[in-house]
Amino acid sequence: MSAPTLALARQIIACHSVTPDDAGCMEIITERLKPLGFNIEFINRNGVTNLWARRGTAKPLFVFAGHTDVVPTGPLDKWTSPPFAPEIRDGMLYGRGTADMKSSIAAMLTAVESFVAANPNHPGSIAFLLTSDEEGDANDGTIAVVEALKARGESLDFCIIGEPTSVDTLGDMIKNGRRGSLSGKLTVKGIQCHIAYPHLGKNPIHLAAPAIAELAATEWDQGNEYFPATTWQISNIHGGTGATNVIPGSVEIKFNFRFATASTVESLQQRLIGILDKHDLEYEINWTLGARPFLTGRGPLADAASQAIREICAIDTELSTTGGTSDGRFIAEICAQMLEIGPVNATSHKIDECVDITALPKLSAIYCRILRQLLVASS
Numbered sequence: 308m309s310a311p312t313l314a315l316a317r318q319i320i321a322c323h324s325v326t327p328d329d330a331g332c333m334e335i336i337t338e339r340l341k342p343l344g345f346n347i348e349f350i351n352r353n354g355v356t357n358l359w360a361r362r363g364t365a366k367p368l369f370v371f372a373g374h375t376d377v378v379p380t381g382p383l384d385k386w387t388s389p390p391f392a393p394e395i396r397d398g399m400l401y402g403r404g405t406a407d408m409k410s411s412i413a414a415m416l417t418a419v420e421s422f423v424a425a426n427p428n429h430p431g432s433i434a435f436l437l438t439s440d441e442e443g444d445a446n447d448g449t450i451a452v453v454e455a456l457k458a459r460g461e462s463l464d465f466c467i468i469g470e471p472t473s474v475d476t477l478g479d480m481i482k483n484g485r486r487g488s489l490s491g492k493l494t495v496k497g498i499q500c501h502i503a504y505p506h507l508g509k510n511p512i513h514l515a516a517p518a519i520a521e522l523a524a525t526e527w528d529q530g531n532e533y534f535p536a537t538t539w540q541i542s543n544i545h546g547g548t549g550a551t552n553v554i555p556g557s558v559e560i561k562f563n564f565r566f567a568t569a570s571t572v573e574s575l576q577q578r579l580i581g582i583l584d585k586h587d588l589e590y591e592i593n594w595t596l597g598a599r600p601f602l603t604g605r606g607p608l609a610d611a612a613s614q615a616i617r618e619i620c621a622i623d624t625e626l627s628t629t630g631g632t633s634d635g636r637f638i639a640e641i642c643a644q645m646l647e648i649g650p651v652n653a654t655s656h657k658i659d660e661c662v663d664i665t666a667l668p669k670l671s672a673i674y675c676r677i678l679r680q681l682l683v684a685s686s
Contacts, residue, residue, distance in 0.1 A: 311420070312667040313400070315339070316413035319375070320393040320402040326376035327447070329356035329439035332409075333375060336437065339416050343423050345435070350455050355440040355447040359456070362423070363432030367464035369681060370434045371415040371674070372638060374441030374448070377404040378656050385658045399661040407655040410662045411469025411670065412437070418674035431682045434463075441634055449634040456641055463642040465608050465681055467674065470633055471652035477666040478616035478673065482647035483609055484533055484628040485635055488597035489564040489572055490542075491579075496589040499556035511558040512546050518586040519560070522579065527570055533602055534567030534628050537575070567628070568600050598632040601639035607681060608644040615676035619669050648673065 315335075324330035333356050337347050345360040356375070361368075380390040380403050388394040393402035400410070419433060440448030456462075472482050495515040500508030519541070527537035539562060546558030564575050576594065583590055603609060609626065616624045635645055650670060654660045 312410075312413050312417045312671045313664055315416060316400065316405070316410045316667060317393040317402075319409045319413060320400075320404050321391055322375070323391050324375050324377055324404070324439060325379055326443040327355050327440040329375050332412075332439070333358050333437065336375075336412065336416065336435070339420070340435065343420065345433075350452050352447040352451040355438065355451070357439070357448060357452050358435060358437040359452050361432055361434040363429075365431055367431045367681065368434060368462075369431060369678060370436055370463045370466040370638075370642070371419070371469070372436040372449070372466055372634065373408050373412050373415070373469040374438050374634065375409070375412065376439040376442050377407070377409070378442050381658055387659050390660075395664060398664055400664050400667075401659055401661045403660055405654075405660050405662040406471045406650055406652060407660070408469045408471060408649055410667055411471070411649045414667060414671040415467075415469060415674055418671045418678065421671070422675050422678045426679070426683055429682050431464075433678070433682075436466075436638070438634070445634065450637045453637045453641055461641070463638065464644065466635075466638055466642045466645040467612075467677065468633060468635055468638070468645065468647040469649045470647040471649040471655050472627075472647050473649065473651040474653075475651065476620070476622070477650055477663070477669055478620040478622055478624050478648075480625045480627050481612060481616070482628065482630065482633075482635075483604070483626040484568075484602035485598070485600065485630065485632055486534060486565045486567055486628060487572070487600035487636075488632055489566060489575060490595045490597060491562050492593045493560040493562065493583075494557055494591045495560070496557050496591075497555065500554050502552045502554050505554060508554045510554045512555065514586070514588055515558055515560065518583055518588060521582050521586075522562075525578070525582070527564070527575060527578070528567065529569065530567055531569050533604070533626065534569065534600070537564060537566040537570050539564050539579075566600060568602050572596060572599070598636035599639070601635055601645070602628070603644045603646060606644055607685065608646055608677075611677045611680040612646055612648060612673075614680065615673045618676065619672050
């Protein structure tokens with residue numbers, strides 16, 4: 308399985324698919340899926356290429372998800388070899404997207420090819436959900452497919468996203484959830500005046516300071532088995548005219564919650580507003596929900612993944628919810644169980660991004676083993 312996965316990875320990596328341009332990746336992928344009996348459907352939106360390919364109509368539905376787009380290369384002269392001319396050096400495959408996440412897509416495809424060859428009449432269904440809009444705004448990518456599936460009443464039973472989750476070696480960490488992200492722009496109002504006559508004005512920075520101190524010291528929750536405690540941080544603060552003799556009329560504070568399933572969007576908003584009101588502030592808030600948290604606890608998918616990694620890599624994996632957000636935040640709306648499993652993340656988005664070539668057949672074998680456990684062994 309090593310040669311097919313490596314060869315396919317190199318073929319996909321050679322596509323100049325800087326977000327949101329697919330640059331031919333989906334064409335390569337669909338040409339591999341059609342002979343396997345997949346029904347090919349493109350759910351494109353605003354120039355973004357989105358693929359929904361499904362084999363079978365029965366439940367359970369097992370989905371491989373990911374993205375073909377990559378981040379910009381950065382200065383080409385800093386790369387040891389051209390980023391879209393994949394090259395092997397010292398056992399590593401170099402190129403933009405090797406880690407994030409074209410190698411995973413190649414491993415998914417070869418895993419399905421191997422699985423279908425051995426189980427042509429397997430129970431359940433297999434699908435691919437792929438987009439070229441994950442590294443950018445992500446407004447027209449996976450979310451567009453999820454919206455279309457929701458409108459048709461379709462749901463997913465299991466999903467693996469191929470994001471690079473490993474830390475030091477393949478399989479040492481997989482993601483079983485991600486924290487949510489809730490941002491706000493708080494404008495505290497005062498009265499502008501000459502700084503020599505503070506009694507004629509109201510300094511919004513001074514007024515806001517005690518509330519900021521209380522917000523920063525608040526314990527929002529204690530987390531849970533899988534998530535650390537929710538955090539609240541200020542990212543930007545601006546007030547004043549730039550002059551040193553004017554009390555500002557307002558101060559703008561941008562902040563962010565990174566929150567777990569131990570809290571809800573509504574509870575965090577209510578508690579923050581309660582603190583502001585307690586300090587008798589005149590203010591406005593504009594909220595932006597970047598992502599809701601999602602979590603897959605112990606169950607069939609997590610157990611199958613742990614067992615597969617133990618058998619293929621001879622290590623016990625760690626379930627983790629660390630890191631930023633992923634397209635899992637969209638898929639979670641229609642999926643019962645979801646994990647992110649992929650290669651080592653150390654060089655993602657970096658100059659000379661690379662992946663260990665020995666990890667590719669192992670990753671394909673892990674995906675194939677999970678498929679077999681959930682669609683065949685458990686049926």
